Amino acid sequence: MxxxxxxxxxxxxxxxxxxxxxxxxxxxxxxxxxxxxxxxxxxxxxxxxxxxxxxxxxxxxxxxxxxxxxxxxxxxxxxxxxxxxxxxxxxxxxxxxxxxxxxxxxxxxxxxxxxxxxxxxxxxxxxxxxxxxxxxxxxxxxxxxxxxxxxxxxxxxxxxxxPPVRMMLANEELKVVLVTIHMALRRALEVLDFEGVLSTIRIAHRAAAAWGQAAPRIAVAGLNPHAGEGGLFGDEELRYIAPAVQVARAEGIDARGPFAPDTVFMRARHALPRHPGEFDLVVAMTHDHGLIPVKYLGVEEGVNVTLGxxxxxxxxxxxxxxxxxxxxxxxxxxxxxxxxxxxxxxxxxxxxx
Known part of the structure; x- marks a missing residue:
């Protein structure tokens, strides 16, 4: 049969x-x-x-x-x-x-x-x-x-x-999932909220489990420089990004952050043999925030995947x-x-x- x-x-x-x-x-x-x-x-x-x-x-x-x-x-x-x-x-x-x-x-x-x-x-x-x-x-x-x-x-x-969906851009060295996608940056900042961040973390976790990573390590990038520096440069991290990470962790998801967005992608980059990545996925808040580092590594190897x-x-x-x-x-x-x-x-x- x-x-x-x-x-x-x-x-x-x-x-x-x-x-x-x-x-x-x-x-x-x-x-x-x-x-x-x-x-x-x-x-x-x-x-x-x-x-x-x-x-x-x-x-x-x-x-x-x-x-x-x-x-x-x-x-x-x-x-x-x-x-x-x-x-x-x-x-x-x-x-x-x-x-x-x-x-x-x-x-x-x-x-x-x-x-x-x-x-x-x-x-x-x-x-x-x-x-x-x-x-x-x-x-x-x-x-x-x-x-x-x-x-x-x-x-x-x-x-x-x-169905709640998210865009992921991936190559052999880096996988990035976006909370917001094709919209004006001003609009993206307006729609960014706790539920959106938490839903993205959940979708990324389920997707990774589907392709064989039962416990993916998910880094969540902040929105502001230095991830807000405790509210000095913006409070989105305090108001909904960090709380979403905490809820995800309570659900058994290995999510961490928010991390400074200017360094988290380097930390997640999986470039063997010298640089094993600290994370399997990065959740980024906006389209260009997340896609620039992946495309910089090489457009010729990048793949867009719709999760969800x-x-x-x-x-x-x-x-x-x-x-x-x-x-x-x-x-x-x-x-x-x-x-x-x-x-x-x-x-x-x-x-x-």
Whole structure:
């Protein structure tokens, strides 16, 4: 008898093409045409992907355009299987490279929606998303600023509450989970509160347990210089960050802090053999506070993971790179890292993170 885990392990990764005018289609093909590429199904426009293949000097492996996701089993070896979800706009392959266009935003949203639908129907083991452009999404009338918020809404049961989700950026040396994400800094400071910090610590703890760290060491970064210095430079640490850490510890979570945000990332960095990290995860209060140190270590190895969803979703940690789109020079290393992490997090025994 075949187990559910065995069936899940045989399922493909669902890879969305991203913004049609950016580097997403190109890096998707680069990554999936490699000898060590995992089993995957690309959701996107075949004509857009053929245009991207032309940037690479022609396809090293041909594309197999599927009429339905279920046709994947009949796909010949050494082909990149592509399925065009219903609702893709026409003329995507004619869009100028590197320019915001509502049609590209609509197409990106259609692919994301279709990927979630397939997972909910039992097709696929995880979602790996190529970069989208927030302005293009907005121009298309999509009511979400980015992947995280859109996936959160799509994962919610009909008429039910949105699942609490958090963004994690990770590489082999550092993992950072954010309390607030894509919003103006002033707004982020307004919404930051005790419940948000505590919920983030809990979500980070559950996620780490899901990928095999039963007792992760979680460092909580302060918001203010020197973590407020006892209230001299701001009192957010006293009012809700430290209390959230205390409650988490009472629940059996190994959370510590708040620590000075200008040094905690160095302390958590796991760079063997000379520098074993003191912590497994860092919880940071705002988007740039947490992501700058991870990206400084190397965008090419960074992976964006959405924690709290009922399925695994990863993405490269860079954007659409409109400045180099259409030139055939985009690096697929971060997407390959996202594919590897999606496989690891959705492996046998793994649960939703």
């Amino acid at each position: 075949t187990s559910t885990n065995d069936e899940a392990m045989r399922q493909p990764l669902l890879v969305t093409m991203g913004d049609a005018a950016g580097i997403g289609p190109e890096i998707v093909l680069r990554a999936l045409m490699r000898e060590d590429a995992p089993a995957a199904l690309v959701l996107g426009c075949p004509r857009v992907l053929r245009r991207a293949a032309a940037l690479l000097g022609g396809a090293a492996w041909p594309m197999a355009v599927l009429d339905a996701p279920g046709d994947l089993a009949q796909c010949p070896p050494r082909c990149v299987p592509v399925w065009a979800p219903p609702g893709l706009p026409e003329g995507l392959e004619t869009l100028p490279w590197g320019q915001v266009d509502a049609r590209a935003g609509r197409a990106a949203a259609v692919c994301i929606e279709a990927a979630v639908r397939l997972l909910q129907e039992g097709v696929g083991r995880a979602i790996v998303t190529a970069p989208i452009h927030k302005e293009a999404l907005s121009a298309a009338g999509v009511p979400y600023p980015g992947h995280t918020e859109m996936l959160q809404a799509l994962a919610a049961p009909e008429g039910g509450e949105l 969803l009922p399925f695994v979703r990863t993405s490269p940690d860079h954007g659409t790179a409109f400045d180099i789109a259409g030139r055939g020079v985009a690096d697929d290393a971060s997407l390959r890292a996202a594919l590897r992490m999606a496989l690891a997090l959705s492996g046998a025994g793994a649960v939703a993170v």
